[in-house]
Amino acid sequence: MKIVLDSKIPSGTVATKWTKYRQEMKLVNPANKRKFEIIVVGSGLAGASAAATLGELGYNVKCFCFQDSPRRAHSIAAQGGINAAKNYRNDGDSIYRLFYDTIKGGDFRAREANVHRLAEVSVNIIDQCVAQGVPFAREYGGLLDNRSFGGAQVSRTFYARGQTGQQLLLGAYQALSRQIHDGTVKMFSRTEMLDIVIIDGHAKGIITRDLVTGKTETHSADAVVLATGGYSPVFFLSTNAKGCNVTATFRAFKKGAYFANPCYTQIHPTCIPQSGDHQSKLTLMSESLRNDGRVWVPKKPGDTRHPNDIPENERDYYLERMYPSYGNLAPRDIASRAAKKVCDEGRGIGPNGRGVYLDFSDSIKRLGRDKIEERYGNLFEMYERITGENAYEQPMRIYPAPHYTMGGSWVDYELMSNIPGLFVIGEANFSDHGANRLGASALMQGLADGYFILPQTIAGYFATHRNGRYSSDHPEFRKAHEDVRARINKLLSINGKRTVTEFHRELGKLMWDDVGMARNRAGLQHALQRLPEIREEFWGNVNVLGSGDEFNSALEYAGRVADFLEFAELLAFDALHREESCGGHFREEYQTEDGEALRNDGQFAYVAAWEYKGMDQFPVLHKEPLIYEEVKMTQRSYK
Amino acid sequence: MAVSAQSLQPSRAGILSLIWRSSLGKKYVMAITGLGLFIFVIAHMLGNLQIYLGTDKINTYAETLKSTPALLWTVRIVLLVIVILHIIAGIQLALANRRARPQAYSNKKVVASTLADRTMLISGLIILAFIVFHLSHFTLGFVNPQYLHYVDSMGRHDVRRMMIIGFSNPFVSVFYIVSMGLLLLHLSHGVSSCFQSLGLRSTRTIGFFDKLAKVSALLVFLGNCSIPLAILAGILK
Amino acid sequence: MNLTLRVWRQKNADTPGKFVEYRANNISPDMSFLEMLDVVNEELIKRGEEQIAFDHDCREGICGSCGLVINGRAHGPLAATTTCQLHMRTFKDGDTIAVEPWRARPFPVIKDLVVDRNAFDRIIQSGGYISVSTGGAPDGNAIPIPKDDADKAMDAAQCIGCGACVAACKNASAMLFVAAKVSHLSLLPQGKIEQDRRVLNMVTRMDEEGFGNCTNIGSCEAVCPKQITLDNIARMNRLYMEALFKGILS
Numbered sequence A: 001m002k003i004v005l006d007s008k009i010p011s012g013t014v015a016t017k018w019t020k021y022r023q024e025m026k027l028v029n030p031a032n033k034r035k036f037e038i039i040v041v042g043s044g045l046a047g048a049s050a051a052a053t054l055g056e057l058g059y060n061v062k063c064f065c066f067q068d069s070p071r072r073a074h075s076i077a078a079q080g081g082i083n084a085a086k087n088y089r090n091d092g093d094s095i096y097r098l099f100y101d102t103i104k105g106g107d108f109r110a111r112e113a114n115v116h117r118l119a120e121v122s123v124n125i126i127d128q129c130v131a132q133g134v135p136f137a138r139e140y141g142g143l144l145d146n147r148s149f150g151g152a153q154v155s156r157t158f159y160a161r162g163q164t165g166q167q168l169l170l171g172a173y174q175a176l177s178r179q180i181h182d183g184t185v186k187m188f189s190r191t192e193m194l195d196i197v198i199i200d201g202h203a204k205g206i207i208t209r210d211l212v213t214g215k216t217e218t219h220s221a222d223a224v225v226l227a228t229g230g231y232s233p234v235f236f237l238s239t240n241a242k243g244c245n246v247t248a249t250f251r252a253f254k255k256g257a258y259f260a261n262p263c264y265t266q267i268h269p270t271c272i273p274q275s276g277d278h279q280s281k282l283t284l285m286s287e288s289l290r291n292d293g294r295v296w297v298p299k300k301p302g303d304t305r306h307p308n309d310i311p312e313n314e315r316d317y318y319l320e321r322m323y324p325s326y327g328n329l330a331p332r333d334i335a336s337r338a339a340k341k342v343c344d345e346g347r348g349i350g351p352n353g354r355g356v357y358l359d360f361s362d363s364i365k366r367l368g369r370d371k372i373e374e375r376y377g378n379l380f381e382m383y384e385r386i387t388g389e390n391a392y393e394q395p396m397r398i399y400p401a402p403h404y405t406m407g408g409s410w411v412d413y414e415l416m417s418n419i420p421g422l423f424v425i426g427e428a429n430f431s432d433h434g435a436n437r438l439g440a441s442a443l444m445q446g447l448a449d450g451y452f453i454l455p456q457t458i459a460g461y462f463a464t465h466r467n468g469r470y471s472s473d474h475p476e477f478r479k480a481h482e483d484v485r486a487r488i489n490k491l492l493s494i495n496g497k498r499t500v501t502e503f504h505r506e507l508g509k510l511m512w513d514d515v516g517m518a519r520n521r522a523g524l525q526h527a528l529q530r531l532p533e534i535r536e537e538f539w540g541n542v543n544v545l546g547s548g549d550e551f552n553s554a555l556e557y558a559g560r561v562a563d564f565l566e567f568a569e570l571l572a573f574d575a576l577h578r579e580e581s582c583g584g585h586f587r588e589e590y591q592t593e594d595g596e597a598l599r600n601d602g603q604f605a606y607v608a609a610w611e612y613k614g615m616d617q618f619p620v621l622h623k624e625p626l627i628y629e630e631v632k633m634t635q636r637s638y639k
Numbered sequence B: 001m002a003v004s005a006q007s008l009q010p011s012r013a014g015i016l017s018l019i020w021r022s023s024l025g026k027k028y029v030m031a032i033t034g035l036g037l038f039i040f041v042i043a044h045m046l047g048n049l050q051i052y053l054g055t056d057k058i059n060t061y062a063e064t065l066k067s068t069p070a071l072l073w074t075v076r077i078v079l080l081v082i083v084i085l086h087i088i089a090g091i092q093l094a095l096a097n098r099r100a101r102p103q104a105y106s107n108k109k110v111v112a113s114t115l116a117d118r119t120m121l122i123s124g125l126i127i128l129a130f131i132v133f134h135l136s137h138f139t140l141g142f143v144n145p146q147y148l149h150y151v152d153s154m155g156r157h158d159v160r161r162m163m164i165i166g167f168s169n170p171f172v173s174v175f176y177i178v179s180m181g182l183l184l185l186h187l188s189h190g191v192s193s194c195f196q197s198l199g200l201r202s203t204r205t206i207g208f209f210d211k212l213a214k215v216s217a218l219l220v221f222l223g224n225c226s227i228p229l230a231i232l233a234g235i236l237k
Numbered sequence C: 001m002n003l004t005l006r007v008w009r010q011k012n013a014d015t016p017g018k019f020v021e022y023r024a025n026n027i028s029p030d031m032s033f034l035e036m037l038d039v040v041n042e043e044l045i046k047r048g049e050e051q052i053a054f055d056h057d058c059r060e061g062i063c064g065s066c067g068l069v070i071n072g073r074a075h076g077p078l079a080a081t082t083t084c085q086l087h088m089r090t091f092k093d094g095d096t097i098a099v100e101p102w103r104a105r106p107f108p109v110i111k112d113l114v115v116d117r118n119a120f121d122r123i124i125q126s127g128g129y130i131s132v133s134t135g136g137a138p139d140g141n142a143i144p145i146p147k148d149d150a151d152k153a154m155d156a157a158q159c160i161g162c163g164a165c166v167a168a169c170k171n172a173s174a175m176l177f178v179a180a181k182v183s184h185l186s187l188l189p190q191g192k193i194e195q196d197r198r199v200l201n202m203v204t205r206m207d208e209e210g211f212g213n214c215t216n217i218g219s220c221e222a223v224c225p226k227q228i229t230l231d232n233i234a235r236m237n238r239l240y241m242e243a244l245f246k247g248i249l250s
Helices: A017-024 A045-057 A095-105 A112-132 A164-182 A247-254 A287-291 A318-322 A332-344 A361-367 A369-387 A442-464 A475-493 A500-515 A521-541 A553-577 B012-021 B023-053 B055-067 B069-099 B120-139 B145-149 B159-168 B170-197 B206-232 C033-046 C118-125 C147-157 C164-168 C175-186 C195-209 C219-223 C231-249
Strands: A037-041 A060-064 A155-158 A185-188 A191-199 A202-210 A216-220 A223-226 A265-271 A294-298 A356-359 A396-405 A422-424 A606-611 A620-625 C003-009 C018-024 C096-100 C109-111
Touching: A017 A112, A037 A045, A037 A202, A045 A060, A045 A164, A045 A185, A045 A442, A060 A191, A095 A112, A112 A164, A112 A442, A164 A185, A164 A442, A164 C118, A164 C147, A191 A216, A191 A247, A191 A475, A191 A553, A202 A223, A202 A475, A216 A475, A223 A247, A223 A442, A247 A422, A247 A553, A265 A287, A265 A332, A287 A369, A294 A318, A294 A332, A318 A332, A332 A356, A332 A396, A361 A369, A422 A442, A475 A553, A500 A521, A500 A553, A500 C033, A521 A553, A553 A606, B012 B023, B012 C195, B012 C231, B023 B055, B023 B069, B023 B159, B023 B170, B023 B206, B023 C195, B023 C231, B055 B069, B055 B159, B069 B120, B120 B159, B120 B170, B145 B159, B159 B170, B159 B206, B170 B206, B170 C231, C018 C033, C118 C175, C118 C195, C147 C175, C164 C175, C164 C219, C175 C195, C175 C219, C175 C231, C195 C231
Parallel strands: A037 A060, A037 A223, A060 A185, A223 A422, C003 C096
Antiparallel strands: A191 A202, A202 A216, A265 A396, A294 A356, A356 A396, A606 A620, C003 C018
């Protein structure tokens, strides 16, 4: 296997790389910026902040989102907060500590240089958002408040009640709106990217479908930025919005952009358990709840008593028992697997035995109900609305659910994929979280990429590549356009017996059972054998009604599920190849005696970047070795 | 109503015109004229209630008003302008509101609304018709020209007699009482609403303003209606 | 439970719509309203009929995509609840439920229950922001903000832009939406700098979009899933007046 990946990490110590990069990077002069046109796909934290900032810098930007407004991108649902190494608490935080916590939380599978840069710009993000009017929580003295989050021993999480993602996204949306008003950004809402156009090896445009009129269109540009989020809905049930999909990055993959570490998926430990087969999505309860809630299950299996009737000495506070120093704040992957373990032992609670308690009674006793209500009031309300249970009076029921995907398009230090001119930012890329993401780090990464990193690094590409735009008459544009239309017509012409949702549910169940929280060789091989079968049935028996020339949500959904069906195979393939356990990727064959993830640094300390070779062939693996210059790889311990 | 965003900043005239052209500005006009009319209604009622104090009091009051024509005509002109503004603004707002929802819901019920707030336009228009009749009846004498020639023992215009004879006609009294009922409805929403439009109401004070509106509207209704009722019942002769 | 639905079906903006009746059988009380519609849609597809189009995305009450008028009430019978958070346990077996789209001239129907709410985006574009470009912002703690002000700003900032206020208002007025944004930004010291131009421009845009006027009834507040209060409208009324005076006197 040849190594062709150049991650372009600057030389020097990890703390000086970003400074050095900025000192040496090439610039585009202001008068020339307006000559460049940039396509940004996606309008979440990364996409909106990038589009706004690029517009402010003077570039011509076209921004696309499938939602009816850029303000609805799924970043809006992030509840808990955003990390920044401000050390406002005087509790020993620093850029280095945030960097180290993120590397360690990612189970030593992230790129050091990227993570340090992320920790460096984290402080600027808070300043920027405050200036935009994001109403972060404050103390009586008027200064910013912080709370602690999983995987950290300092309080560095800034928050806006339980709606931090919403407020940060509205901040970015407002900045974007200002640029739309000023004419530097042209917004295309209800427009979905269906393919990318590569000309002479460079990304030069996209093919879109207007979801209202059904019209497919070509858009040409000097560079394309994908900010299209993650792929959790490959599991059907996840905490992601119904519209979240892998189409953009997967289409790029099929056009040659490497996809890195797809098997790194995060299962969030605190979600509301599934209530029945009708369930269309799972709802997350912010991880911040673990600050004041204690996780437990009954000590004896099959205990069906009401939780309030189970005496203290018959409860197993298993996170506190297994991880005394981090306790209920153990990182997400660890907390999720622990929940699965106790449920597998038959000690799970709730209707189907897949659930654990998150109990606030001690905190209510200690702090009073008012304080708890102030901190988590909206979450308790949301819980009651969904379950009909009052969490002030009885413990919440929670269970892990797919939530975030660390894997994504492979990008170099400049956030550019192996295809020149194609940049990938936010959750859509693979770069900063390694094998597991810490809480409150997704918002940080999305905004770091969008506000502070991409707008600077993209100039380097423009300064060295002036090959310009192509007209949409170019054969590559025409071919991509025809392919898109042919695929739409194919989907509409099958007229089979099963609905798209049925296929998606079937895919999700297979992925959750075989490629979910814990994976093993047999299960992965089973998934890899079943996936082509499901896919074949889909293309022969799916029923998509209506036409392509109108608003047709069934057609949109069918296209996304078709991509998930192909992508799932890549995910399972990567999971099978990675014969170790690390972070969110847990292989049952590779665990310590007490059931912890067992990494294999000798063989697997690399980024697995996969190259597409056609659906009938195995993807080709390219390894980017992870070289740790600053941090020593250790066995992660949260005990 | 279009004013382009760019033209707002430099032009003072442009901003001035927003008072009439913008939705919020027009609501200020409604609120301020509404409060002006409300004050007039109260003052007018207090003046008329002097009928209970005997012929001398009320006729002196009327004579005093007439003997200061500068004041009287200022008030009359101001009232006329206020009424016209209130009516034109109200009709324009109502038309804009209709245009904003071309297709109605199947269920016409409006959440959190009351009879009073739904009928502001119709109650207002009927009250307008009443005002026209009322002025023709008592002020201009178009209906019964002889009313203006009643003279009391001191040679002043006998307002008291005019009122008693006027309201002795049951049709007149019934129309008056129905109109006062509509005024009650109109004021019970309108008075509190004025304070909201002017930005003076809040969650803490909404209860007070709502009560103020309802109590004052009821007092106006009772005070005004007591006169025809007392006349019909023969208490005032 | 078994229900009868009367659903508004409309092919596109130019074609008149009508109510069509559907049966929703074997509905679990634990389903959300949208999950119930999913079930109906699955059956429709099986019968070869086109599914009912409705907007939805996060299904946890924060993205603001979903919005149906259910039995004449925006987002259905529960207070402080979006359509996606409304669960079927709120209804009784045998109920007939009317489902309609938001109805307002500035929100034209795209298909069935899906409407175009870009008018809201255009209002924000007219001035619903603080004009700071990336970089150069002072330290986050450079300007202390009293907790009460920050809390009030947050109360207003919670607006999800769903448009229920417009849908519920008998005049299809967008006052609550616009007032929430104006309030959020004006309550913070950072936002005070542009306060006058912001409120003038946003109200002008709101009027140009063709929304109706506020008659101070409070339907908007009653249906708002985020419980944005009429205080914000009163505040906008004050700020607009202040901006007019300053504009005239300057």
